[in-house]
Amino acid sequence: MNIDDIAGRAKGIILEPGKEWPRIKKEQKSNMDLLLHYALPMIVLAALTSFIGSWSLHLVVYQLAMPLVSLVVSSYVINMLAGKFESTENLNNAFKLVVYAATPSLLASIVANLSFLLGWVGLFGLYSIYLFWIGIPVMMDTPESRRLGYVLLSALVIMVVQMVIMAVMAPSWGWGLLAG
Secondary structure, eight states: OOHHHHHHHHHHHHHOHHHHHHHHHHOOOOHHHHIIIIIHHHHHHHHHHHHHHHOOHHHHHHHHHHHHHHHHHHHHHHHHHGGGGTOOOOHHHHHHHHHHHTHHHHHHHHHHTTOGGGGGGGGGGGHHHHHHHHHHHHHSOOOHHHHHHHHHHHHHHHHHHHHHHHHHHGGGTTOHHHHO
């Protein structure tokens, strides 16, 4: 894990996504490498700040599981959808797209988890949608005419994946209607 590499990539994808996506596409990084050396450090840091902000081990487990499972499952589903949108199926590119587009969400959760007073910082995570929008034609070779549908369906898939994870984890926490 190289903090400078993570910071450099995060800065590049957030500030200059149009230049960064073609660089990302050319890189030869495995999906495991992306998870372990890029996403996981941010996910662990978000889980730690969640513990500092809430002192809840349940929330820490959720903060670790939700992004990891969501990134992996969403990448597979987005790759499987590629053919429906005249795009190129390539799991590694789908993985890069999902992981790097999630950068603002991952970074925002680090700060937002410290206190409920900082929850508004989570809105920065919405920038991930824009990064996904910019990245999908580059990473998945999506034609402009199919881009909107692919992005919308991908967003829906990501939300459903996250709701399923929450529903699976909620019974052990006793969360209202989800626990019933």
